[in-house]
Amino acid sequence: MARFILDLDGTLVDxxxxxxxxxxxxxxxxxxxxxxxQIHRKIGMSGGVLIRSLSNELGAPxxxxxxxxxxxxxxxxxxxxxxxxxxxxxxxxxxxxxxxxNVPFAIATSGDRNDVEPLLRLVGAHDGVPVTFKSDAPLPKxxxxxxxAAAAKLPDASQETMVVxxxxxxxxxxxxxxxxxxxxxxxxxxxxxxxxxxxYRVYADPAQMLAHLHEVGVVTEATWNxxxxxxxx
Amino acid sequence: MARFILDLDGTLVDxxxxxxxxxxxxxxxxxxxxxxxQIHRKIGMSGGVLIRSLSNELGAPxxxxxxxxxxxxxxxxxxxxxxxxxxxxxxxxxxxxxxxxNVPFAIATSGDRNDVEPLLRLVGAHDGVPVTFKSDAPLPKxxxxxxxAAAAKLPDASQETMVVxxxxxxxxxxxxxxxxxxxxxxxxxxxxxxxxxxxYRVYADPAQMLAHLHEVGVVTEATWNxxxxxxxx
Numbered sequence: 001m002a003r004f005i006l007d008l009d010g011t012l013v014d015x016x017x018x019x020x021x022x023x024x025x026x027x028x029x030x031x032x033x034x035x036x037x038q039i040h041r042k043i044g045m046s047g048g049v050l051i052r053s054l055s056n057e058l059g060a061p062x063x064x065x066x067x068x069x070x071x072x073x074x075x076x077x078x079x080x081x082x083x084x085x086x087x088x089x090x091x092x093x094x095x096x097x098x099x100x101x102n103v104p105f106a107i108a109t110s111g112d113r114n115d116v117e118p119l120l121r122l123v124g125a126h127d128g129v130p131v132t133f134k135s136d137a138p139l140p141k142x143x144x145x146x147x148x149a150a151a152a153k154l155p156d157a158s159q160e161t162m163v164v165x166x167x168x169x170x171x172x173x174x175x176x177x178x179x180x181x182x183x184x185x186x187x188x189x190x191x192x193x194x195x196x197x198x199x200y201r202v203y204a205d206p207a208q209m210l211a212h213l214h215e216v217g218v219v220t221e222a223t224w225n226x227x228x229x230x231x232x233x
Numbered sequence: 234m235a236r237f238i239l240d241l242d243g244t245l246v247d248x249x250x251x252x253x254x255x256x257x258x259x260x261x262x263x264x265x266x267x268x269x270x271q272i273h274r275k276i277g278m279s280g281g282v283l284i285r286s287l288s289n290e291l292g293a294p295x296x297x298x299x300x301x302x303x304x305x306x307x308x309x310x311x312x313x314x315x316x317x318x319x320x321x322x323x324x325x326x327x328x329x330x331x332x333x334x335n336v337p338f339a340i341a342t343s344g345d346r347n348d349v350e351p352l353l354r355l356v357g358a359h360d361g362v363p364v365t366f367k368s369d370a371p372l373p374k375x376x377x378x379x380x381x382a383a384a385a386k387l388p389d390a391s392q393e394t395m396v397v398x399x400x401x402x403x404x405x406x407x408x409x410x411x412x413x414x415x416x417x418x419x420x421x422x423x424x425x426x427x428x429x430x431x432x433y434r435v436y437a438d439p440a441q442m443l444a445h446l447h448e449v450g451v452v453t454e455a456t457w458n459x460x461x462x463x464x465x466x
Contacts, residue, residue: 017257017269020250024317033319035438036250037421084257086266188270190423205268 002217004098004105005150005179007165008116010043010187012091012107012123012206016166017188018081019043019074023050026073030066032058040188044167046110046140075115087122088186090207095125097210101220106130108150108163110140130154141169144177151177162200162216164209171197182216184209235450237331237338238383238412240398241349243277243420245324245340245356245439249399250421251314252276252307256283259306263299265291273421277400279343279373308348320355321419323440328358330443334453337392339363341383343373363387374402377410384410395433395449397442404430415449417442 010016020040027034034054042050051070055062062070098105107125109116113133120126130153137145151161163174166187174181175198183194183202191202201216203209213220243249253273260267267287275283284303288295295303331338340358342349346366353359363386370378384394396407399420407414408431416427416435424435434449436442446453 014268014270017250017253017273021254024250028317035247035319035321035419037247037419040250040421084261086268088268186268186270188273188421190426192425192429193423196425 001103001156002160002162002180003103003151003154003156005108005147005154005161005163006095006105007044007163007167007170008107008109008119008123008125009111010166011088011164011170011184012095012125013085013087013119014186015085015119016040016043016186018078018085022074022077022081023070025077026070027054029073030069034058044110044141044165044169044187046134049140075112078115082118085119085122088184088205088207090205090210091123094206094210095123095129097213097220098218101218103218104154104156104159106132106150106153108132108146110134110146141167142172142176144173147173147177147179151179160217168193168197171199174198180216182209234336234389235393235395235413236336236384236387236389238341238380238387238394238396239328239338240277240396240400240403241340241342241352241356241358242344243399244321244397244403244417245328245358246318246320246352247419248318248352249273249276249419251311251318255307255310255314256303258310259303260287262306263302267291277343277374277398277402277420279367282373308345311348315351318352318355321438321440323438323443324356327439327443328356328362330446330453331451334451336451337387337389339365339383339386341365341379341396343367343379374400375405375409377406380406380410380412384412393450401426401430404432407431413449415442 006012020036020043023039024036034057038057042053051062051067107129111134132146132150134140136149139145147163161179162182163170163179164182166184167189171181171183171194181199183199184205185191186205194202239245253269253276256272257269267290271290275286284295284300340362344367365379365383367373369382372378380396394412395415396403396412397415399417400422404414404416404427413433414431416432417438419438427435
């Protein structure tokens with residue numbers, strides 16, 4: 001029997017590329033030019049770590065006022081693209097199947113509450129699902145703090161905890177928390193990158209994971225598609 | 234001694250993510266929802282193949298009128314983002330070093346001439362560099378036709394031809410042309426994906442490739458940075 005902690009951006013909702021573009025525009029407006037692929041590889045850390053890590057790449061310190069402008073710029077640009085963000089195929093069904101099977105699950109996101117709430121609604125996770133935000137942990141992923149805070153909200157602490165995420169930071173944080181990482185390709189990482197970071201299994205997307213729940217500690221009679229039932233075993 | 238065929242989008246200029254977003258917006262405006270990561274993994278093929286391949290993913294045929302609307306939508310959205318596109322670090326210096334060392338090189342792009350010309354200018358390749366466009370080959374990458382057409386424009390046919398690209402499609406096309414693929418991480422693929430597709434070497438970006446030209450058949454006295462010289466050996 002397992003319990004699940006799921007990442008949100010890039011795992012349940014298709015928002016990674018919008019984050020990349022939003023950071024890129026915000027950086028450009030502050031006079032920084034950092035290639036898109038390098039920003040992409042840092043999504044999944046929180047904005048603060050991302051900026052500190054960008055600062056290293058740029059070889060220049062970034063002061064608090066600039067950091068604030070960068071974060072505000074990112075939030076503003078991201079909000080502008082919010083209408084283009086959709087849930088991944090069967091992301092809602094995955095959560096609904098876990099719910100109906102009484103499998104405990106929580107969502108752990110490096111995002112800010114304001115950026116995140118509209119996205120939770122897209123996958124039906126805005127009500128009754130424990131959610132851990134950036135502000136609930138002292139350090140962001142790949143530090144395990146956010147995952148440990150999410151796990152503390154779940155029952156059955158003696159059961160195995162599975163962490164579902166799209167980035168190597170999710171997989172690394174899972175290892176540090178002694179949880180089992182499950183990688184999805186939905187964030188734009190290659191399968192071998194996720195495997196190298198410690199993923200126990202890699203699936204294309206929530207739909208493929210849902211079809212293989214028996215591989216990750218959940219046995220259901222059927223996956224939920226509006227009329228089937230599922231049971232926890 | 235070697236000669237080089239370089240891809241443009243994602244290899245010399247930082248434009249892959251803009252292409253992803255432009256296709257996503259164009260698809261959404263035609264009522265199609267395809268996740269960003271799946272679009273990302275298809276960039277580097279031409280628009281036509283991309284649409285045919287999207288049609289397979291969607292499980293629905295796409296008629297000629299819709300195809301045209303999708304291509305026009307992509308070009309329009311891409312043009313809107315053109316100001317955000319920058320050359321990668323030392324992309325210009327890489328070309329200038331090859332030029333000064335009298336190493337033959339050409340650019341082969343799956344793009345349309347109109348989309349591409351402003352980008353060629355960004356890396357100083359608008360003048361005197363042989364460029365092969367989508368329309369110069371019967372089939373797009375990973376078919377080797379575009380690379381063979383580019384190679385035909387270069388002297389020294391008996392010399393080894395190196396293909397520099399950021400996508401697995403570049404590496405696969407290089408193998409089919411019996412050329413040597415060199416992968417760059419600048420398009421957002423992981424190193425192991427490029428290696429698995431046959432890359433002989435993988436570098437982070439043009440700057441890192443420039444610093445390692447001796448590994449790929451070019452010996453220079455120094456790389457070009459405005460005052461140093463380089464010679465072909």
